[in-house]
Amino acid sequence: MAKLKLPVYKKEELTVRIEDLTYQGLGVAKVAGYPLFIKEALPGEEVVVKVEKLGKHFGYAKALKWLRTSGDRVKTKAKYLQTGIAPLMHLSYPAQLAFKQKLIKDLLTKAHLDQLEVAQTLGMAQPYAYRNKAQVPVRQVRGQLEIGFFKQGSHDFVSLEDFYIQDKRIDQVLVTVRDILRKYQLSAYDEKSHTGVVRHLMVRRGYYSKQVMVVIVTRTKKLPHAPEIARDIMAACPDVVSLLHNVNEAKTNVILGSKTELLAGQAEIEDQLDGLTFKISTQSFYQINPTQTERLYQTAIKQAGLTGKETVIDAYCGIGTISLSMARHANKVYGVEIVPQAIADAKRNAAVNKLTNLTFEVGEAESWMATWQAQGIKPDVIMVDPPRKGLTESLITSATAMAPKKIVYVSCNPATLVRDLQSFIAKGYQVAAPIQPVDQFPQTTHVECVVLITRVGK
Numbered sequence: 001m002a003k004l005k006l007p008v009y010k011k012e013e014l015t016v017r018i019e020d021l022t023y024q025g026l027g028v029a030k031v032a033g034y035p036l037f038i039k040e041a042l043p044g045e046e047v048v049v050k051v052e053k054l055g056k057h058f059g060y061a062k063a064l065k066w067l068r069t070s071g072d073r074v075k076t077k078a079k080y081l082q083t084g085i086a087p088l089m090h091l092s093y094p095a096q097l098a099f100k101q102k103l104i105k106d107l108l109t110k111a112h113l114d115q116l117e118v119a120q121t122l123g124m125a126q127p128y129a130y131r132n133k134a135q136v137p138v139r140q141v142r143g144q145l146e147i148g149f150f151k152q153g154s155h156d157f158v159s160l161e162d163f164y165i166q167d168k169r170i171d172q173v174l175v176t177v178r179d180i181l182r183k184y185q186l187s188a189y190d191e192k193s194h195t196g197v198v199r200h201l202m203v204r205r206g207y208y209s210k211q212v213m214v215v216i217v218t219r220t221k222k223l224p225h226a227p228e229i230a231r232d233i234m235a236a237c238p239d240v241v242s243l244l245h246n247v248n249e250a251k252t253n254v255i256l257g258s259k260t261e262l263l264a265g266q267a268e269i270e271d272q273l274d275g276l277t278f279k280i281s282t283q284s285f286y287q288i289n290p291t292q293t294e295r296l297y298q299t300a301i302k303q304a305g306l307t308g309k310e311t312v313i314d315a316y317c318g319i320g321t322i323s324l325s326m327a328r329h330a331n332k333v334y335g336v337e338i339v340p341q342a343i344a345d346a347k348r349n350a351a352v353n354k355l356t357n358l359t360f361e362v363g364e365a366e367s368w369m370a371t372w373q374a375q376g377i378k379p380d381v382i383m384v385d386p387p388r389k390g391l392t393e394s395l396i397t398s399a400t401a402m403a404p405k406k407i408v409y410v411s412c413n414p415a416t417l418v419r420d421l422q423s424f425i426a427k428g429y430q431v432a433a434p435i436q437p438v439d440q441f442p443q444t445t446h447v448e449c450v451v452l453i454t455r456v457g458k
């Protein structure tokens with residue numbers, strides 16, 4: 001095979017100008033058209049880099065020295081956080097919001113959909129300490145049990161007490177629990193040898209309710225000193241209303257195992273969202289940025305243009321958060337979701353909020369839509385909020401076959417969103433309002449947005 005002729009060679013040091021930022025937050029420089037991706041470098045900067053890795057179509061380089069820095073660069077207090085928890089924290093918040101808007105615009109341009117507008121990203125007033133849930137690894141460092149995080153894409157553990165993007169009270173509870181575990185000399189998990197006891201601590205906190213849930217995840221079936229640990233945690237943290245022990249014996253990256261026992265208090269906490277009450281258990285999927293989730297849902301409800309008369313389908317309904325929010329403004333809401341426990345939660349949440357105009361089903365949205373259509377159900381609005389992989393062609397087919405006037409798409413991945421928009425357009429639908437990004441995950445590269453899709457003609 002002929003050797004590739006690239007404009008740079010490995011270990012070469014050169015000065016480059018950063019032109020762009022990838023969706024992962026890496027700076028992009030081009031050398032004779034060949035892109036080099038550079039960690040921590042920002043658009044507009046001039047940087048001396050060393051080439052580290054070369055591929056056929058792009059390579060990676062390491063920033064050695066900045067000759068010119070960007071006006072959007074901010075000093076980061078704890079630089080290492082950037083490599084794990086907050087990959088965009090070196091970029092000013094207004095620039096982060098602009099980056100998320102541009103990312104969608106660039107994808108639309110590539111898909112020949114440049115005519116579609118993207119509104120300014122709705123940001124947070126205080127873009128940190130927003131996470132209502134923490135899942136932190138526990139490891140032994142120099143003989144001591146520590147909480148912390150792993151550097152991105154690695155097994156490098158960094159001990160930490162201030163997690164920056166988590167609710168501050170969650171950080172305090174984590175440190176208190178860590179100290180109590182130390183007091184009883186519990187050992188931390190070791191991945192390599194699959195030994196040790198405590199693997200993770202999970203803490204959730206209701207934004208409005210202020211109720212705290214703590215879950216201690218162990219490799220072993222037993223939590224040594226469980227009664228003493230429970231007593232100390234409950235005494236030290238009066239806001240902990242739910243303390244659980246979860247067992248995960250497997251060699252896996254998955255955090256929670258299937259067995260959970262109650263150590264003290266109750267099995268779940270509750271919180272409010274848009275004035276509705278939701279019960280949240282250990283395994284429930286619940287949006288992690290409460291104030292921005294309210295803005296996201298309000299945007300979706302506004303775009304759906306509900307007047308109280310509509311029939312709505314919520315096709316990826318989870319524990320029913322969007323379904324319940326919409327049910328207050330619609331005649332009837334049908335929710336479908338693939339995880340049975342989530343549907344059990346959704347039904348209970350409807351009852352807790354005394355809402356009776358909802359029907360929930362377990363299964364694939366694709367097949368339930370066909371069933372509902374066969375039953376003669378005619379939705380005015382179909383709401384879709386799929387996982388990162390986006391919609392399947394068969395979902396788009398069954399949704400458009402029901403001929404709803406409006407489809408509201410909440411997306412957590414602009415790449416699959418743009419792909420799906422092309423399919424909707426090919427099936428006689430159009431994007432009817434500027435795409436609205438909502439910043440659910442400040443300091444990270446994640447982009448969430450809401451899109452209104454309407455039927456062309458009648």
Ligand code: SAH
Pocket residue numbers: 285286287315316317318319320321322336337338339342363364365366385386387
């Ligand atoms: N709308 C909810 C949940 C969104 S997350 C909220 O805002 O909280 C996406 C959900 O889609 C997950 O709960 C996942 O279990 C579900 N899901 C994934 N594939 C599905 C499918 N084919 N049919 C129905 N639900 C699916």
